[in-house]
Amino acid sequence: MSLFLLSSSQVTTCLLCFFPRSADTQSRGIHVLPQNYLYDVLYASSILLLCLLVCLVGAQIYAKTSFLIFLVVHVVLVTILVSFFVVSPRTVVIVRQVGNESQAIYTNYTGFSTATLQQNLLDDYSVDYTTKYMMTFATVFAVMFNGCTGIMAGSNMSGDLKNPSYAIPKGTVIAVIYTFLVYLLLFFLVSFTCNRILLKEDYAFFRQINIWPPFVVIGVYAASLSASMSTLIGASRILHALARDDLFGVILAPAKKTSKSGNPWVAVLYTWLMVQCVLFAGKLNTIAGVVTIFFLMAYAAVDLACLALEWASAPNFRPTFQLFSWHTCLLGIVGCLVMMFLINPAYASCGIVLMLILLVVIHYRSPTSSWGYISQALIFHQVRKYLLLLDVRKEHVKFWRPQMLLMVANPRTSAQLITFINDLKKGGLFVLGHVQVGDLDALPIDPIQPQYNFWLSLVDKLNVKAFVDLTLSPTVRQGVQHLLRITGLGGMKPNTLVLGFYDHSVPEDYFLLDPAFRDAKENNDHFGVDIASLQAHFSPVRDGETPKSLTEQEYVAIISDALKMQKNVCLARYFFTMDRKGLLSKKRPERVSIDVWPLNLLRPENTDYVDVCSLFLLQMACVLTMVASWKAARLRIFLCVEPGDGSWVRKEEKLRKLLDQLRIKATIKIVTWEAVGPTVQAPASPSADHVSDGYLRAVNRMILDQGFHTAVRFLYLPRPPAETAHSRRYLEQLDILTEGLGPTLLIHGLTPVTCTDL
Secondary structure (H helix, E strand, O other): OOOHHHHHHHHHHHHHHHHOEEEEOOOOOOOOOOOOOOEEEEEHHHHHHHHHHHHHHOOOHHHHHHHHHHHHHHHHHHHHHHHHHHHOOEEEEEEEEEEOOEEEEEEEEEEOOHHHHHHHHHHOOOOOOOOOOOOOOHHHHHHHHHHHHHHHHHHOOOOHHHOOHHHHEEEEEEEEHHHHHHHHHHHHHHHHHOOOOHHHOOOHHHHHHHHOOOHHHHHHHHHHHHHHHHHHHHHHHHHHHHHOOOOOHHOOOOHHHOOOOOOOHHHHHHHHHHHHHHHHHOOOOHHHHHHHHHHHHHHHHHHHHHHHHHHHHOOOOOOOOOOOHHHHHHHHHHHHHHHHHOOHHHHHHHHHHHHHHHHHHHHHHHOOOOOOOOOHHHHHHHHHHHHHHHHHOOOOOOOOOOEEEEEOOOOHHHHHHHHHHHHHOOOOOOEEEEEOOOOHHHOOOOHHHHHHHHHHHHHHOOOOOOOOEEEEEOOOHHHHHHHHOOEEEOOEEEOOEEEEEEOOHHHHHHHHHHHHHHHHOOOOOOOOOOOHHHHHHHOOOOOOOOOOOOHHHHHHHHHHHHHOOOOOOOEEOOOOHHHHHHHHHHOOOOOOEEEEOOOOOOOOOOOOOOOOOHHHHHHHHHHHHHOOHHOOOOEEEEEEEEEOOOHHHHHHHHHHHHHHHHHOOEEEEEEEHHHHHOOOOOOOOOOOOOOOHHHHHHHHHHHHHHOOOOOEEEEEEEOOOOOOOHHHHHHHHHHHOOOOOOOOEEEEEEOOOOOOOO
């Protein structure tokens, strides 16, 4: 935007010097061309057309033209410098048209005079005779700043340079220093020789004090043409780059086209059209403030990018400019912002809002870029810094949160469970783990790395906030051990392992049920993984005849391993039947329930509700109700008592007091063991089976009967047997206990998660 405006301002500058309307000098000669607003626009359009023709030919003809103009401008500059020493003092008459009358203003070129210098030292702002606006420091800065904006010319044409990494920094620094010295020399010479009235009433005063006035006309003409072509061709290259990266979609799609020589001629036409629209402003000072604000914003953005790279400590950011530091970047940003608001607070505010809108549009609409994301470098730097501050030795139960490692064999059957655990994590860590059985020694390359893109695209598609960790291992059990040990970093490591239930049910393929996977029309995501590729990557759902890749003993051993490693364990069953949208819909007439059974139902002789595992169940259920989508659910806690036990009131009060201390809002339901019948007493060996299948089925029926619009159930998971010979019986008991219950989470917690001393 700033380059387009600057192109028009340079052409307008040329007009102001050739076709002055508000003031003229005695030596103006004969008018050959008619003058008014429309004619000035016509002349400017003609000059712009000439610049367009040069830019359409290509960068080579532009470079040759620029070099020729460079020589002409320096010849004119030499004549101007010589004129200060050669031209004798004189009176300059400025003729101004006021209505139908001509008004003469007499001023002086004094030659070198200390009195003239003293007169010009202090500020004395007046009305600009071209715009009739009162001038201030900010408006003068805005006009003068446009003559110093060529610093980005080299960067804009980086694609046309032979060695841009060498030419841009060296050329830019030399050009800035050279321009600064020339301007500084001219400022001093003018201050010593020109009367203040001459400077304020005739912006083309160099003509009146030159040894041959046409030299100045030629120089201004050449400099304006050069600047116009430079900004026109630079802006077209930027526009072409924006189009090539698809940052604005179909709007700039035609600007991708180039000629056989690589000249982006369509982008040049786009730029020419935009500049042509700005030319209707007619006067340089009218648009000078807007142009300067856009340029200051562009420079501030460049400074901000460099500041971000410096703060991100990216190893590949090695600027060759030796005086660079984050202090200079910050100073540049502050300076640009201050001057923007000094020039025009309204324009500055609108410019910043426009830039933020463009950033939001680019963020949400642009495809994946090949140049990388500075945000990723900054996030990495900050995350690393704060992870070092996250000291596991300072952990406290008050700030505990679930950090879940969910083992996924096939996402086709686990998508609903992945979404549910995403709700259950409550701002904690959530990692999807997967073990591929194999031996790296027998493979030519690691088969795991290419799979990450598919898993990460799955995470994006399911809209969950999860990491992905994959491993290759000879057995699933060893792979789970690896993930439990190495997943996470520093204080962010999983404390809870979630496994799917080990049964022989054949769940349906979620990818065939969800329209997002079944009927998706987009070709691919930002990272090159389309829905067809995602479908093909994950193997089909296992049928009932295909043997499992995991034995019963190995499955139970994984649970034991996790408990030995002080990890909480959750077994999830029937979550493939969960219709989350239907359960949590606001149009649903009845509230759903979350049922919690904090008693070890496989060992009913133990009636303790306040052990670590039971409290862990309560905490996990409470965490679920704190999620926005589950807030409307009712939390129900079931208290099991013996028939005829008169102490159930005391037990209920004790449990209610505990819930009040933990600030858990829940309904307590009293259930008697009458419907279950007598239980078998535990034998001396704690690992032996001590409950019958009949008892387990009775408990299963009791749980089902107590259900009331139940969305999910939380049950106590007993410790697995120490002897592997009892693994099958352990799983049979859990299978009978949870059969037909719908989405159920069996939980065994080892971590103290509640605290009443707050």
